[in-house]
Amino acid sequence: MRALSICVLLIVFVLASMSGGSLLSTARIEELSRWKAQSDALDGAKLEKTLLEKINARRKKTLEPELQLRVELSAWLDKRGSVPLTQESLQTLLDDVGKALPDYTNIRVQTLTVADASVALPLLETCKAVRGEDMDSLALYAKPSSTESAFDLLLMTGLKTVEFTPENLNARIHPILATTCPSCQSRFALRSFTGGEPCNLVCPECETRFALLVADNQGAYHYVNDFLVGFEPPARFRDGLNRMEEMLQIWRGVFQTCEYKSDSGSDKKLDRDAWQTGPETLNRGVGDCDDTSVLLADWLISRGFNARVALGEAMGEGHAWVVVQNDGHTYLLESTSEPPETADQIGTVSEFAGKYVPEILFDRDACYFWKNGKEPFDNNYFSQKWQRLAQGEAPMARRGQSIQLSIMVGARSGLNRDWMDLAKLSPGAMDWQISWLSLK
Ligand SMILES: [Zn+2]
Incomplete structure (x- = not known):
């Protein structure tokens, strides 16, 4: 981290040089004894505290956030034990603090050499290093100067990042x-x-x-894969379905249940693209391509499929779709399009080559980023050319509350408002879409 702003003030009181052998004047003797008494009594911690109180009193009036004393900053300055008095040594100090305390940013430093430590406070109180935004930390270091009859002070402010x-x-x-x-x-x-x-x-x-990171309906950000919350609608599947037929049933379930609406979850007034979890999309019966892809992928993963949501470009536009592995092939499921009649008509990714170009993939545990940005996509959604980065939280723990919803599935047209609670379907029922369609 680099210090974003540096300001320096060097006030050096040059002491008259004394020629060897000459007697000290009475005034000089008094000055030295006063300095000796002051330096014996020099209490850096007390000075620091007084300075902080004065600065915070002023910041309070101007509604600026108050500064805090930071033990680790003070301890680091004490350990270093010197005040840089040249531009060069100041730069070294800034480099060193950056390395030693990387969580601090916006480091500002003010140095001061004065004959009397008590006059330092009014100068430091209003210096540039304590003005400005994005700071919350302060530390002051004071010591008797190596030049006799003077004190060196160093004020450091910064922002402790989280x-x-x-x-x-x-x-x-x-x-x-x-x-x-x-x-x-x-x-x-x-x-x-x-x-x-x-x-x-x-x-x-x-x-x-x-x-x-994408935002939910409340505007809160989450890692994109945290929208895959581990959701499986309580649907019943007909006995004897093969895996391709099961995949088709799930796809059809999503398509028939969720009306496509571009940017559906967003609050137009706030002009944002809000993302929904699977239960949210199913409950609302409305979703855009990312919402329905999330629902479709989450459901497929719950049924044991290796599925990922793909984000990228389709026919020149930003889009989301789902890819699924089965029997050595990768299939592309377009959650916003009507599924084919039969499972053997589900297209593999090669049939969409050039038309669908992914940039980011994700499943429940990780996001996958195309490693070599320059290299064109080779139509393999599961290769090592995707860098896997595990992120997000355990979905159940984070968004478990949304999974407790009673799942009601309604008509895709939005006209038929008869709802059916799928959880009440008997295990022996025909697959759930057919039962539901018979409501019409
Ligand atoms: Zn890097």
Whole structure:
């Protein structure tokens, strides 16, 4: 992390040089004894506390967030035990603090050399290092100067960043968060974001994309794979279905149950693309391509299929779809299109080559990022060319509440408002879509 802003003030009281052998004047003797008494009594911690109180009193008036004393900053300065008095040594200090305390950013430093420590406070209280936004930490270091009759002081302010997690982001109280690139391990800070637009995290060092966050209906961000909450609608399947037929039934279930609506979950007034979990989409009966893909993939995974949601471009537009492995083939299921009549008509990914180009894939536990951005997609959704990054939380733990919904499935047209509680279907019933369609 680099210090974003540096300001320096060097006030050096140059002492008159004394020629060897000459007698000290009375004034000089008094000055030295006063300094000796002061330096014996110098209490850095007390100075630091007084300075903090004065600064916070002023910040309170201007409604700026108050600063806090940081033990680790003070301890580091004490251990270092020197005050840089040149531009060069100051830069070294900033580099060192960056390495030693990487969770601090926006480090600002003010140095001061004064003949009397008590006059330092009014100067430090209003210096540039304590003004400005995005700071919450303060430490002061004071020591008798190596030049006799003077005191060196160093004031350091900064912002202690918290670890980037969706929870810390959604708390909306941390202006800057810190994270580590999983590819090159470099540590960097990022500015908090709100607004609900999908957000890619890209490493500034190696330019690898390593996380995608999207917002739910409340505007809270989650890792994209956290929308796969481990949901399986309580449907009944006809005995004797083969795996391809089961896949088709699930696809048909999603298509017939959820009306397609572009950007359905979003609040138009807030202009955001809100994502829904499977239970939310099924309960509302409405979803856009990402919502229905999430429902479809979650259901397929619950039934033991190896399925992933793909995000990318289809026919030149941003889109979401589902890919599933079965019997050595990868099938592409388009949740917004009517499924074919029979399972043997389900298309493999090769039939969609060039038309569907994924950029990010995800399942319940991980996100997959195309490793070599320059290399064109080779139509393999499950190869090692996708970098797997496990992220998100155990879905049940995080969003378990939404799984407790009583699942009611209604007509896709939106006109038929007869609902049927699938949980009440008997195990011997025909597959659930047919039972449901008979309601019409
Ligand atoms: Zn990196």
